[in-house]
Amino acid sequence: MRHTLAVLVENTPGVLARVAGLFSRRGFNIDSLAVGRTENPDLSRMTIVVEGDDRILEQVTKQLYKLIDVIKISDITADEYVDRELVLIKVSSDPAHRGEIIQVADIFRARIVDLGRKTITLECTGNDGKINAFEESLRPYGIKELVRTGKIAVLRGLKYTNLESGTDLSSNKTENV
Amino acid sequence: MKKSGEVQKSGDVNMSGAKILVQCLKDQGVDTIFGYPGGQVIPIYDALYDSDIKHILTRHEQGAAHAADGYARASGKVGVCLATSGPGATNLVTGIANAYMDSVPMVAITGQVPTALLGRDTFQEVDITGITLPVTKHNYMVKDISELARTIREAFHIASTGRPGPVLVDIPSDVSRSAGDYDISDDAMSLPGYRPVLEGTEEQLNRAVAAILESERPVIYSGGGIVNAGAHEELKQLAEMLVAPVASTLMGMGGFPGDHPLFLGMLGMHGSKYANYAICECDLIIALGARFSDRVTGKVDEFAPHARIIHVDIDPAEISKNVRVNIPIPGDVKTVLQQLLPRLAAKLPGAWQDRIAAWKKEYPINYEENGTLKPQQVIRGIYNATGGRARITTEVGQHQMWTAHYYTFTRPRTFITSGGLGTMGYGFPAAIGVQAACPDETVFDIAGDGSIQMNIQELATAVNYELPVNVAILNNGFLGMVRQWQELFWNRRYSNTELFNPDFVKVAEAYGAEGIRVDKYTQLAPALEQAIASSKPVMIDFVIEREENVLPMVPPGGTLNNMLG
Known part of the structure; x- marks a missing residue:
């Protein structure tokens, strides 16, 4: 099962290397990892999508908590949340197909951000299901280049994943059998 | 008379980064450190020159790391080692990994090239924080002198609390050379993500x-x-x-x-x-x-x-x-x-x-006597000669397991061995650290003829600082544990496990230590008595049965109730 973790970390040099190194060293699979500053410039938020069963998730969480720079981990998978990902796709577009591509873009509410003689570059945001569908729709025209940001997410309504509240996977929580 | 660089209990004092570092070490109660100088730590060594912290110069940085580890395990305090940038720092790595695997509180301080030269493959530059990321509990590079004191405080706090472990602090030489303010009353730390859980619910x-x-x-x-x-x-x-x-x-x-x-x-x-x-x-x-x-x-x-x-x-x-x-x-x-x-x-x-x-x-743990000197007899001999009260370190291999089987340990912090990493070459420098922490106790490094040669240069350190550690080499002329596996699981194909060895007695004597050779059971007790009585480091070369095995044994990957021997 895929889990979405909201991880609050200290904004220190090397924190990304620590987290990424941990995943590779322990053999955990990252589906995507997006990182950026938060409303507090001393803190960064990582949104990590990780594939694995409950046992793997438990180890991922506990190992992440061992990193001194990791302050709080929230598994928001089961909560109501809004997630977005941004993709930039460069497709080949001969004049015969340009109209079709623009139609596809309209359907997905994507924007044209660059137009070349033989290519067209589109920007699209959405959850990963939409992004995947968008990518598939453009594939027949010939995708030249594709970049995805990885998913970012935030809980709906009054729930937070910042220091004050949220579904904290506290380091003390080790629920088994 | 007040030594320069020492601080009284009030207000800010302006001093060099190196002096701030030394003062912070003293604030943490550090009395002994193990290290090796080099270009980027000259400022730190200059500050140590005026300090009453005892610095023990090992002959290899790996020795310094293991000695700090042994010191920590024997005393329960944080062990401190110090090395220069580049090869000095990389030579610490095995010792740091060893401390990490065995949860030993240690602070490793490394010099680094000046901040302006970082990232340019400068002479003796190495990314030691990157290299030690997987083998430290945490690590730091101090790029600004204003962060130095807090970083050292945090390093000691992290190393010694929760699950203990090594913390590395990398200090570019311009930071240790420049001047900054130091306030002894400041004890602030910023560790929002570090909250060890102590109590059960x-x-x-x-x-x-x-x-x-x-x-x-x-x-x-x-x-x-x-x-x-x-x-x-x-x-x-x-x-x-x-x-x-x-x-x-x-x-x-x-x-x-x-x-x-x-x-x-x-x-x-x-x-x-x-x-x-x-x-x-x-x-x-x-x-x-x-x-x-x-x-x-x-x-x-x-x-x-x-x-x-x-x-x-x-x-x-x-x-x-x-x-x-x-x-x-x-x-x-x-x-x-x-x-x-x-x-x-x-x-x-x-x-x-x-x-x-x-x-x-x-099913008692037992061995057969056959007239040759048996390793198990040597361990029992050391136990008897020390009344079971010695601090024992070991290297890694057969002798380590025999020590665990045949020396009856009754007190904590008396058996000091490389468990998780299995580091050959650990025991002798660790014994030096143990002796530095426990000057009045009898310390033995029980070694193999292979392991002892991985850090045998530390004989100079032991002699130099008059640390009378005893080294008992169980010399079977083999890398015994690998040979045992080759015998049991690889059809006796002894590939590269038979050793050519120096004359250990002469090696000891060349360094100014005492050397004794024992190849008969009757010589065992007198040799040990002589070693324990000596005020010098003593190396005893016990020539033992060549192909004795450590038994019983669970074959690798086997279940616990299915043992050989």
Whole structure:
């Protein structure tokens, strides 16, 4: 099962290397990892999508908590949340197909951000299901280049994943059998 | 007279980064450090020159790291080592990894090229924070002198609290050369993500108590956490209250008295048969400060098939990492045992204790005498000569396992060995650190003829600082443990395990130490007596039976009740 973790970390040099190194060293699979500053410039938020069963998730969480720079981990998978990902796709577009591509873009509410003689570059945001569908729709025209940001997410309504509240996977929580 | 660089208890003082560092070390109670100078730490060495911190110059940075580790394990304090940038720093890495695997509190300080030259492949530049990322509890590069004092405070705090471990602090030389303000009254730290859990919760404790009350065949599985937490008294109380046998890991030796009737010795690959049989047949394992390592569990799917497991460990990530645990109690093992003991009532011995006694009688750890000098005889000889009260370090291999089997450890912090990383070359520099921490005690490094040559240069250190460590080399002319595996599992093809050795007596004498050779049992006791009485470091070359095996043994990947020997 895929889990979405909201991880609050200290904004220190090397924190990304620590987290990424941990995943590779322990053999955990990252589906995507997006990182950026938060409303507090001393803190960064990582949104990590990780594939694995409950046992793997438990180890991922506990190992992440061992990193001194990791302050709080929230598994928001089961909560109501809004997630977005941004993709930039460069497709080949001969004049015969340009109209079709623009139609596809309209359907997905994507924007044209660059137009070349033989290519067209589109920007699209959405959850990963939409992004995947968008990518598939453009594939027949010939995708030249594709970049995805990885998913970012935030809980709906009054729930937070910042220091004050949220579904904290506290380091003390080790629920088994 | 006040030495320069020392600070009185008020206000800011302007001084160099190097002096701030030395002052911070003193504030942390550091009295001894182990290190090796080089270009980027000259400012730090200059500050040490005026300080009353004792600096022990090893002959290799690896020796400094292991000595700091040995010092920490013997004293319970944070061990400190210091090296220059580049090769000095990389030479520390094995020692840091060793301390990490065995949860030893250590602060490693490295010099670094000046900040302006970072990232340019400058002479003796290496990314030591990057290199040590997987083998430190945490690490830092101090790029601004204003962060130096706080960083050193945090490093000591992290190294010594929670699950202990090594912390590396990398200091570019312009930071140690420049001047900054130091305020002794400032004790601020910024560690919002570091909150070790010490106490068990009510629910966890209640579940543990219920499981203990229901259990008819309990076994306590104790590890190095007992020693680190100083929980040996609580462990003894628990075992006696429940009449529960205690099986120890290698790291846990000394955490429970080796001469206690409830002691089962070591469990696992080279454990006793009765410890392993007890694990296989028990209905409850109380795991205390141990981590279910592969050397302990054997084939993990068939580990303790009938047992529920209570696991107390300071590191929540160890719980259910290798073996699924029924009742997890993350916390400090001493604190948790203190919470648990008043909730329990004394039990009476029954059929389970009888069964264990029968196994102990039927399958004792033993060896055959055949007229040659046997390694087991040497270990027993050292035990007898020291009254069981010496601080013992070891290298890694057969001699290490024989030491665990035949020297009866009764006190914590007396058996100091490389458990997790299995570092040959650890024992001798560690013994130097132990002797520095315990100047009035007898210290032995029990070594193999292979291992001792990995850091034999530290003879100079021992002689130089008049640290009278004794080295007992169990010399069988082989890398014995690998040879044993080749004999048992690789059809006796002794590929590259037979050793050409120097004359160890002459080597010792060349360094100014004493050397003794022993090849007969009758020479054993007099040689040990001479070594213990000597005020110099002594190296004894015990020429032993060449192809003796460490038995019993669980073949790699096997189950615990299926032992050779």
